[in-house]
Amino acid sequence: MLSKTAGGLFWMFRYLERCENNARLLDAGFRIALTRSATAKAEWKSVLSTSASVDDYLKHHKSFASASVIDFLLRDPGNPSSVISSAKQARDNARMVRTALTREVWEATNECWMTLKALLTKSVLEQDLPDVLSTIRQQSALVRGATHGTMMRNDGYHFARLGTFLERADNTARILDVKYYLLLPSIAQIGSSLDNVQWETILRSVSAQRAYRWLNGSNINPVNIAEFLILNDEMPRSLAFCYENMEGALAHIARQYKTEKPSHELARSIQSSLVDTDIDRIFEEGLHEYIERFLSENGRLAVQIQTDYRF
Amino acid sequence: MLNNDESVREPYADYSQWLNKEDPSRILRKSAQAEAFFRKTGITFNVYGAAEADERLIPFDVVPRVISAREWRKLSRGIEQRVRALNAFLYDIYHRQEIIRAGRIPAELIANNEAFLLAMVGVNPPGGIYTHIVGTDIVRTGPDEFFVLEDNARTPSGVSYMLENRETMLQMFPELFSRIPVQKVSNYPANLRRSLAACAPAQCTGKPVVAVLTPGIHNSAYFEHSFLADQMGAELVEGHDLHVVDGRIAMRTTQGDIPIDVLYRRVDDDYLDPLNFNPDSMLGVPAVMDVYRSGGITIANAPGTGIADDKALYSYMPDIIEFYTGEAALLSNVPTHRCSEPDQLAYVLDRLPELVVKEVHGSGGYGMLVGPAATKKEIEAFRKKLVARPSNYIAQPTLALSTVPIFTEKGLAPRHVDLRPFVLVSPNGIEITPGGLTRVAMEAGSLVVNSSQGGGTKDTWVLEE
Numbered sequence: 001m002l003s004k005t006a007g008g009l010f011w012m013f014r015y016l017e018r019c020e021n022n023a024r025l026l027d028a029g030f031r032i033a034l035t036r037s038a039t040a041k042a043e044w045k046s047v048l049s050t051s052a053s054v055d056d057y058l059k060h061h062k063s064f065a066s067a068s069v070i071d072f073l074l075r076d077p078g079n080p081s082s083v084i085s086s087a088k089q090a091r092d093n094a095r096m097v098r099t100a101l102t103r104e105v106w107e108a109t110n111e112c113w114m115t116l117k118a119l120l121t122k123s124v125l126e127q128d129l130p131d132v133l134s135t136i137r138q139q140s141a142l143v144r145g146a147t148h149g150t151m152m153r154n155d156g157y158h159f160a161r162l163g164t165f166l167e168r169a170d171n172t173a174r175i176l177d178v179k180y181y182l183l184l185p186s187i188a189q190i191g192s193s194l195d196n197v198q199w200e201t202i203l204r205s206v207s208a209q210r211a212y213r214w215l216n217g218s219n220i221n222p223v224n225i226a227e228f229l230i231l232n233d234e235m236p237r238s239l240a241f242c243y244e245n246m247e248g249a250l251a252h253i254a255r256q257y258k259t260e261k262p263s264h265e266l267a268r269s270i271q272s273s274l275v276d277t278d279i280d281r282i283f284e285e286g287l288h289e290y291i292e293r294f295l296s297e298n299g300r301l302a303v304q305i306q307t308d309y310r311f
Numbered sequence: 312m313l314n315n316d317e318s319v320r321e322p323y324a325d326y327s328q329w330l331n332k333e334d335p336s337r338i339l340r341k342s343a344q345a346e347a348f349f350r351k352t353g354i355t356f357n358v359y360g361a362a363e364a365d366e367r368l369i370p371f372d373v374v375p376r377v378i379s380a381r382e383w384r385k386l387s388r389g390i391e392q393r394v395r396a397l398n399a400f401l402y403d404i405y406h407r408q409e410i411i412r413a414g415r416i417p418a419e420l421i422a423n424n425e426a427f428l429l430a431m432v433g434v435n436p437p438g439g440i441y442t443h444i445v446g447t448d449i450v451r452t453g454p455d456e457f458f459v460l461e462d463n464a465r466t467p468s469g470v471s472y473m474l475e476n477r478e479t480m481l482q483m484f485p486e487l488f489s490r491i492p493v494q495k496v497s498n499y500p501a502n503l504r505r506s507l508a509a510c511a512p513a514q515c516t517g518k519p520v521v522a523v524l525t526p527g528i529h530n531s532a533y534f535e536h537s538f539l540a541d542q543m544g545a546e547l548v549e550g551h552d553l554h555v556v557d558g559r560i561a562m563r564t565t566q567g568d569i570p571i572d573v574l575y576r577r578v579d580d581d582y583l584d585p586l587n588f589n590p591d592s593m594l595g596v597p598a599v600m601d602v603y604r605s606g607g608i609t610i611a612n613a614p615g616t617g618i619a620d621d622k623a624l625y626s627y628m629p630d631i632i633e634f635y636t637g638e639a640a641l642l643s644n645v646p647t648h649r650c651s652e653p654d655q656l657a658y659v660l661d662r663l664p665e666l667v668v669k670e671v672h673g674s675g676g677y678g679m680l681v682g683p684a685a686t687k688k689e690i691e692a693f694r695k696k697l698v699a700r701p702s703n704y705i706a707q708p709t710l711a712l713s714t715v716p717i718f719t720e721k722g723l724a725p726r727h728v729d730l731r732p733f734v735l736v737s738p739n740g741i742e743i744t745p746g747g748l749t750r751v752a753m754e755a756g757s758l759v760v761n762s763s764q765g766g767g768t769k770d771t772w773v774l775e776e
Contacts (some may be wrong), residue, residue, distance in 0.1 A: 001564055001565050001566075002546055002548065002552055002562055002563065002564050002565075003552070003564055003565055004548075004549065004551075004552050004563070006565045092528060095353070095528045095533070095537070096527075096528050098353075098537040098541065098547075099537055099540050099541040099546075099547050103352075106352075106353065107351055107352060107353075110351065110352075110353050111351060114350070114351075257565070257566055309565040310563055310564075310565065311565075
């Protein structure tokens with residue numbers, strides 16, 4: 001496979017994931033803004049830091065007003081990680097690697113882009129936001145479904161998976177990084193209604209509030225949330241789950257190419273650090289420090305994969 | 312579609328009978344579906360200079376252009392003869408130049424021509440083939456009367472529309488194809504692959520590796536490049552995927568470098584190799600010409616083929632055909648006035664309102680004057696340009712192009728069409744796909760069919776014998 005094609009698939013699926021993650025972050029931020037207007041601005045700021053775009057935002061805006069943050073995250077072409085920019089990048093990459101995609105995957109990606117472009121030509125009114133966000137999630141789910149249902153399980157498919165899970169792990173870790181202080185055990189806060197809302201936001205931004213309740217009942221507690229998002233290998237947005245999948249994808253590639261590269265060793269070592277630990281040890285090290293370290297390792301792996309496969 | 316007496320021409324008889332029984336609203340509905348299908352599949356072309364990310368659809372018309380088996384026989388014989396002559400001419404012009412020694416074409420026509428590539432002098436392309444793919448532009452002006460407008464020997468485009476238009480018609484009106492025997496075009500990609508592989512260079516060992524070189528996703532014909540690569544099962548590469556390794560051109564893959572045997576390039580000569588041609592090109596492959604000259608790769612079409620379809624040479628085509636094949640040309644050239652010759656220039660200046668004047672090096676329908684359709688002001692503006700640089704222009708009479716109806720909301724309406732059949736050349740012979748790209752001027756009376764200027768396309772049917 002051309003290195004460019006491997007890179008194109010990797011990035012196409014990173015951008016697709018990013019597009020969807022942004023919609024999810026917006027959903028969570030919007031919920032807070034609606035229910036607790038007093039903390040809305042702080043909440044929007046933390047949404048922007050999760051998508052690593054506070055600096056870009058402040059270049060053109062002075063305050064964290066709902067309408068302008070929503071606009072920036074959804075449809076600002078100057079924001080490289082806005083929903084519309086990510087969808088465009090996903091489609092540009094798809095066009096570039098079109099010969100490596102099935103017709104179904106290409107058409108779903110093209111339609112995703114056309115639908116979002118039409119949807120986001122004008123500013124989205126607050127009352128329309130829930131519908132718009134749900135369309136974004138639906139469109140990206142269609143691409144994922146077509147990928148799952150029609151692509152050959154060869155190197156190309158696994159480069160696509162690497163892109164998906166690398167981006168997703170990065171996103172979940174960022175959410176934890178921005179909100180880590182809410183998860184630190186502190187007697188004063190336990191049981192206060194403020195934190196219930198904040199904690200729910202964290203779960204909501206990874207679409208996991210129901211799964212979490214199913215697992216833990218109504219007992220929302222910060223340590224459990226951290227454990228759930230970092231270590232639960234059944235939770236599809238947890239760090240452990242992402243790494244299990246990345247390791248699997250790399251193993252497939254190694255089998256097909258009959259050779260291993262440095263990225264394989266690196267992925268294994270990150271994965272075992274997620275398996276051979278428990279939440280108490282993570283809190284002992286410091287949740288913040290742990291997440292920071294994870295983010296930098298995850299970034300290092302991305303670079304290593306690109307070096308190993310020459311894209 | 313009609314004879315002069317308004318009766319339906321024979322090849323259209325079956326189709327016309329079918330059409331008369333159809334509900335027009337159903338056809339309009341199908342037509343809208345076709346457009347949605349093209350958009351969804353991304354069968355678009357980019358317009359240079361237009362707004363950001365502007366991808367347009369080429370209008371597709373549902374009424375096919377029908378050619379009888381007899382007309383096709385005549386056409387394909389004529390095209391084959393022309394293509395044989397073109398390849399013989401290219402070999403000669405880059406070697407001994409017998410045709411100039413024989414006084415059949417003037418030496419300065421070649422020597423002063425930018426399309427003549429010094430880097431190709433004395434080079435022997437693998438298999439002796441220069442033009443692996445040719446798209447001959449033809450117009451029909453009356454019963455059994457065809458003219459060749461242009462030979463397109465560089466990198467003719469449009470073949471993906473030939474294939475997708477047929478596919479679309481098959482999906483929309485399957486019943487037509489069980490009723491009317493139309494020759495298949497769907498073998499083109501497989502034939503193209505086979506034809507290219509047959510031209511592999513001597514250094515190729517084993518199954519030839521074929522790749523399509525595209526300028527990238529922003530090129531106007533990118534859809535076609537990816538479509539052809541996909542249909543042939545070839546890699547779609549850009550310049551930066553390729554580099555020289557051990558005297559071969561190799562593509563960078565996830566498992567190392569893999570040498571390419573045949574490069575079907577959709578990049579112009581100028582941009583092909585920044586070391587040998589335009590040094591600013593970001594699209595090409597440095598040193599690909601050196602590898603080519605040493606027999607390490609086949610480039611299709613060969614560099615320098617532009618000299619054969621240059622408009623300044625066009626008027627010499629009948630001589631060229633006769634010189635290399637020993638036969639008179641089977642297909643007519645449009646009578647052409649060379650404005651470089653003073654008496655011809657005087658003739659042209661006298662008759663501007665009735666002539667078509669073209670730039671010698673232009674393409675895409677830009678920079679031309681269609682006398683009968685131009686205003687007085689446009690004609691006078693053009694006259695100045697013509698007088699300033701006469702050798703930059705040729706002039707031709709306006710032909711009475713045949714029309715084929717398009718389907719509009721108000722019913723059928725006649726429009727002018729041309730035809731571009733696609734020809735594959737390899738050491739095993741010349742293959743012409745029965746059909747081609749029919750381009751249609753979407754505006755009443757217009758003679759400009761170029762897609763860059765709003766022209767549309769139709770499916771082209773060649774009937775079985």
